[in-house]
Amino acid sequence: xxxxxxxxxxxxxxxxxxxxxxxxxxxxxxxxxxxxxxxxxxxxxxxxxxxxxxxxxxxxxxxxxxxxxxxxxxxxxxxxxxxxxxxxxxxxxxxxxxxxxxxxxxxxxxxxxxxxxxxxxxxxxxxxxxxxxxxxxxxxxxxxxxxxxxxxx
Amino acid sequence: xxxxxxxxxxxxxxxxxxxxxxxxxxxxxxxxxxxxxxxxxxxxxxxxxxxxxxxxxxxxxxxxxxxxxxxxxxxxxxxxxxxxxxxxxxxxxxxxxxxxxxxxxxxxxxxxxxxxxxxxxxxxxxxxxxxxxxxxxxxxxxxxxxxxxxxxxxxxxxxxxxxxxxxxxxxxxxxxxxxxxxxxxxxxxxxxxxxxxxxxxxxxxxxxxxxxxxxxxxxxxxxxxxxxxxxxxxxxxxxxxxxxxxxxxxxxxxxxxxxxxxxxxxxxxxxxxxxxxxxxxxxxxxxxxxxxxxxxxxxxxxxxxxxxxxxxxxxxxxxxxxxxxxxxxxxxxxxxxxxxxxxxxxxxxxxxxxxxxxxxxxxxxxxxxxxxxxxxxxxxxxxxxxxxxxxxxxxxxxxxxxxxxxxxxxxxxxxxxxxxxxxxxxxxxxxxxxxxxxxxxxxxxxxxxxxxxxxxxxxxxxxxxxxxxxxxxxxxxxxxxxxxxxxxxxxxxxxxxxxxxx
Numbered sequence: 264x265x266x267x268x269x270x271x272x273x274x275x276x277x278x279x280x281x282x283x284x285x286x287x288x289x290x291x292x293x294x295x296x297x298x299x300x301x302x303x304x305x306x307x308x309x310x311x312x313x314x315x316x317x318x319x320x321x322x323x324x325x326x327x328x329x330x331x332x333x334x335x336x337x338x339x340x341x342x343x344x345x346x347x348x349x350x351x352x353x354x355x356x357x358x359x360x361x362x363x364x365x366x367x368x369x370x371x372x373x374x375x376x377x378x379x380x381x382x383x384x385x386x387x388x389x390x391x392x393x394x395x396x397x398x399x400x401x402x403x404x405x406x407x408x409x410x411x412x413x414x415x416x
Numbered sequence: 417x418x419x420x421x422x423x424x425x426x427x428x429x430x431x432x433x434x435x436x437x438x439x440x441x442x443x444x445x446x447x448x449x450x451x452x453x454x455x456x457x458x459x460x461x462x463x464x465x466x467x468x469x470x471x472x473x474x475x476x477x478x479x480x481x482x483x484x485x486x487x488x489x490x491x492x493x494x495x496x497x498x499x500x501x502x503x504x505x506x507x508x509x510x511x512x513x514x515x516x517x518x519x520x521x522x523x524x525x526x527x528x529x530x531x532x533x534x535x536x537x538x539x540x541x542x543x544x545x546x547x548x549x550x551x552x553x554x555x556x557x558x559x560x561x562x563x564x565x566x567x568x569x570x571x572x573x574x575x576x577x578x579x580x581x582x583x584x585x586x587x588x589x590x591x592x593x594x595x596x597x598x599x600x601x602x603x604x605x606x607x608x609x610x611x612x613x614x615x616x617x618x619x620x621x622x623x624x625x626x627x628x629x630x631x632x633x634x635x636x637x638x639x640x641x642x643x644x645x646x647x648x649x650x651x652x653x654x655x656x657x658x659x660x661x662x663x664x665x666x667x668x669x670x671x672x673x674x675x676x677x678x679x680x681x682x683x684x685x686x687x688x689x690x691x692x693x694x695x696x697x698x699x700x701x702x703x704x705x706x707x708x709x710x711x712x713x714x715x716x717x718x719x720x721x722x723x724x725x726x727x728x729x730x731x732x733x734x735x736x737x738x739x740x741x742x743x744x745x746x747x748x749x750x751x752x753x754x755x756x757x758x759x760x761x762x763x764x765x766x767x768x769x770x771x772x773x774x775x776x777x778x779x780x781x782x783x784x785x786x787x788x789x790x791x792x793x794x795x796x797x798x799x800x801x802x803x804x805x806x807x808x809x810x811x812x813x814x815x816x817x818x819x820x821x822x823x824x825x826x827x828x829x830x831x832x833x834x835x836x837x838x839x840x841x842x843x844x845x846x847x848x849x850x851x852x853x854x855x856x857x858x859x860x861x862x863x864x865x866x867x868x869x870x871x872x873x874x875x876x877x878x879x880x881x882x883x884x885x886x887x888x889x890x891x892x893x894x895x896x897x898x899x900x901x902x903x904x905x906x907x908x909x910x911x912x913x914x915x916x917x918x
Contacts, residue, residue: 271845275587282594289601289608294875299601299608302863303594310590317583336844343639348837354816355829370816371809378639379805393810397817408824409817 267336268321275314282307343377350374362412363402367394423545426772430780435475439777442479443784446486450493451796452807453500457487458853459634461747462626463814465754466821473755474770478777480751484744485537485727485778488687489785492529492720493796496522505687505723508695512708512715519711523654528665528713529720530789531657536673536721537782540728543677545775548764552736555761560872561879564865565889566739567858572893573682574742575851577689582900584847589855595620596859603867615827622750622857624819624828628835629842629849631815635808636840655790657713665717668698672721679722680729682741690726691719728778734759735771739858743850746857 286304291297350373358366371390375381402409429435449460461480468476491506496513509529516525558566575585598609599619610616657665675697676690698718699708708715731748733741738760740746752759757767764771789796819832839849855862873879881887 267845271847275591279590285609289606294870294877297867297870299604299606301867302859303597303608306590306593306597310587310594313583313587313590317581317587320581320583339844340639344636347636347639348833351812351816351833351836352830355826355833359826367813371813374809374812375805378808379803381805389806393813397813401817401821408821410820 265321269318272314272318272321276311276318279307279311279314283311347374347377358412359410360412362414363409364394364398365412365414366410367397419545419549422768422772423776425768426774426776427779429474429769429773430478430776434471435478435773435777436780438471438475438479439482439781440784442482443486443489443781443788445479446483446488447490447785447788447796448799449483450487450490450506451799453494453498456630456634457484458626458743458747459630459811460487461744461751462623463631463811463818465623465747465751466818468751469754469821473752473757473767474773476751476755477748477770477774480748481731481774481777482781484748485724485781486785486788488537488720488723488727489530489533489789490796491723492533492716493526493789493793494800496525496529496716497797498800505691505726506719507688508691508719509716511695512710512712515709515711516713516716521654521711524657524661524713525716526793527655527657527790528661528717530655530786532665532669532672532717532721533724533789534782534786535669536676536725537728537785538779539673540677540680540725541775541778541782543725544728544732544778547681548732548736548771548775551732552761552764555737558737558761558885559883560865560868561883562885562889563737563739564862564869565880565886565893566737567862567865569889569893570733570739570741571851571855571858572896574854576896576899581846582897585851588842588847588849589851592852592855592857593859593862595625595852596856597863602860602864613827615823615825619860620831620856621822621828622747622853623822624832625835625856626747626853627815627819628832628837629839629853631811632832632836633839633843633849635811636836637843638804638808655793661713664713668714668718669721671698671701672718673725676722676725677729680726680741681732687723687726687730690722694718694722731774735763735774736761738763738861740854743853746854749857 283304286300286302286307289298289300289303291300291304350370354366354370357369361369368390371393372386375386375389376383398409430439445460445464446457449457460483464479464483465476468479488505491501492509492513495501495506495509496517499510499514501507501510513525513529516522571589575582575589596619598616600606600617601608607617672690672694675694676687679690679693680687682689695708695715695718698714699705702708702712702714704712730741730745733739734745734749738749738758740749749759752770757763757770815832815836816829819828820826822828842849842852869879870877879886880890
């Protein structure tokens, strides 16, 4: 049995159940007068039933042919992945405080360096050029509304 | 005669400098994303959609359409030179295209791919022009039950054609429907699943969802998976196919065009299915099937023609019935809605300039693509050499700023990042994002059609089976769901996978 697929189906079943409850709370109405919760309930029910079917067919045969758990997850560079996502979330928050220009320069410095360690002068130049060009085109040229932060840019 | 006049109206629209510029930018970007493996037209369209907010609906659709059919051209370059499909509809081109390149015939392979694409693309536009108006008239007969059943059929066909299990594809469609219900209920105005977040009252935006699922998740996958593949040759010569090459390819191109066009019309179909089926058929009708996979020029010509004809034909259900047949068309539907234009039978009457402008732009776009893909092939070869360590940070950056610029709100960025993680995990466990996005876009329309039908029929589901159009759609949908349960009938996905491996 492959734990990944089992967990996946259980997550979907739980989610479907929550959606069904949410749908009922919104009001199912009746078939003559469907209310706001009508489709969410039906879609949740469908999702739950399908996840149950998937679970059943997995027990029966599919998991035998599926990739092993180890095979699916071992190739992931967790450190790099989590760090990238964390930096992106932090950028979302920080760019409204530091402003688009400084936030983006810092972000690009990180991304360029993380993807492939190159000499810092190349990375700094690439980050400054990209940010500068983008700022000129979208903020000044197209009068966009990029985050300004407390520096004003 | 009226058709010619309308087409002339279309040309007068597309020849306006701004529209011409958007057409050029669209096909240029389309070729670029087609050439670059790992970045498809959906990701590119979602990235660029915010940039079209300030322009007219017609310019926006001209550019986004150009990205789609431009990607079909560009995809062949990577397939032939690197043996990696630049985009999913070019998978079949790898089989013989790369073999031709290894035999020193990269030039004719690229040439026939471009000419085949041009012929099929142009014939596809003529087909679109001839079929769309009568189909739109027919579409006026559609009521809510027919619309509901047609949308259900589209979703079922898409899930039927996905390579993974149909149950899992349907699960994703159900998830998409649930996501589509977030926000204010269309009929009662009651907030649904908004968790008191005011930004969610308008629902979850298509752009952050698509950018996350297709853009961010793609980059995350590629962080761990180094794309290996060397450009086979850096100097491509002899792009013009010889008379012998033309003799071998011309019927393959025409067959590919016809197959591609009709498969593109089917909801759930499109360029990818067209290229798979046309390659399989070409191999069957060939006098020397053993040459396929070893550098047969027909093996390049047929799928390339089919994917272009399929791409053009898939515009027909969207523009005439208002129903997107695949995820790319769902993006276009989203774009039209953002601009306040509702696609459907009335589009041809109320927004003639959009329909005919887009049709005319396709003629022009095909010519531009031929010019971009043959004389400028050297540029695309150079682009293939840009390291991914440079490209991916830029894609992430464009996704972030693109999502922010929709409403100048960080919430959209957060939604995009969340869907980036969701999309990444989904791909790791073989859950496909395409049915999710299609169902997400169709969800609100499908819900309205279902509720209106039931109110009209006083709760009787018989309404879906007493109307001929609706009944036909549902019978086909049910048949497609039953097929995988019958062991002696294979799904085409499975057949095509087998074909691919042989």
